[in-house]
Amino acid sequence: MLTRALTDVVHLRPLHTGHVDAFRAHLDRDRQRLQTWIPEIAEVVTAEDARAWLEDRAGRGDDDTAMFGLWTADECVGAAAYYVWEPAVRTFEVGAWLEERFEGGGLAFAATCALVEHAFTACGMHRAEFLIDPANARAAATLGRIGARHEGHLRQSVWIGGAPRDQQLWALLAPEWRGRERAPAGAGTGP
Numbered sequence: 001m002l003t004r005a006l007t008d009v010v011h012l013r014p015l016h017t018g019h020v021d022a023f024r025a026h027l028d029r030d031r032q033r034l035q036t037w038i039p040e041i042a043e044v045v046t047a048e049d050a051r052a053w054l055e056d057r058a059g060r061g062d063d064d065t066a067m068f069g070l071w072t073a074d075e076c077v078g079a080a081a082y083y084v085w086e087p088a089v090r091t092f093e094v095g096a097w098l099e100e101r102f103e104g105g106g107l108a109f110a111a112t113c114a115l116v117e118h119a120f121t122a123c124g125m126h127r128a129e130f131l132i133d134p135a136n137a138r139a140a141a142t143l144g145r146i147g148a149r150h151e152g153h154l155r156q157s158v159w160i161g162g163a164p165r166d167q168q169l170w171a172l173l174a175p176e177w178r179g180r181e182r183a184p185a186g187a188g189t190g191p
């Protein structure tokens, strides 16, 4: 089970259907901003929406766990997830987000590193992918810090709110991860 202390007060722990209320409360605290970059969050309004969303993602990671919350003592303040998990081709996709009040502390970086490390080291995966909005400069900076490379610009690759949108594809390979120079914050402290 993947759990990590990211800081003294924020821990990475599984996020599942037992956390519907905490997950909804987290989204509601920062909904407008989060929806700008993660439009699917607009579909998660009621408790039933949140349960269905968490259920739908449950089998996508290893150990049946795809979603992880960034938890303080009593609040979910962000999330990191394996959006795609394809062992046959040893490829997975990771995404992460935080409430704005927690930006700037390296938490998304540490959470993403923890998921990447777990997939490469414990699960034998080989390629991590990340899809972001081309205007999402903060997400691009985090991926650059992790050592991912910008591999391409996908034209009109998603259909959101009745219109097509472009995405940037970033990727990181297991040998690149193992060869990185700097140990990531929070990724080295085990469960």
Ligand SMILES: CC(C)(COP(=O)(O)OP(=O)(O)OC[C@H]1O[C@@H](n2cnc3c(N)ncnc32)[C@H](O)[C@@H]1OP(=O)(O)O)[C@@H](O)C(=O)NCCC(=O)NCCS
Pocket (backbone or CB within 6 Å): 033, 034, 037, 038, 095, 096, 097, 098, 099, 102, 103, 104, 105, 106, 107, 108, 109, 110, 132, 136, 138, 139, 141, 142, 145, 185
């Ligand atoms: C994208 C997002 C997750 C990035 O969060 P973030 O806090 O900027 O990213 P990081 O965790 O990489 O933190 C980097 C910042 O923490 C600082 N930092 C402090 N300690 C650090 C540490 N130990 N390691 C790395 N960075 C650290 C960095 O200097 C940097 O600060 P700066 O941006 O002021 O220069 C966040 O902006 C967000 O949730 N956005 C909305 C949703 C979204 O776009 N999600 C991504 C698409 S799935």
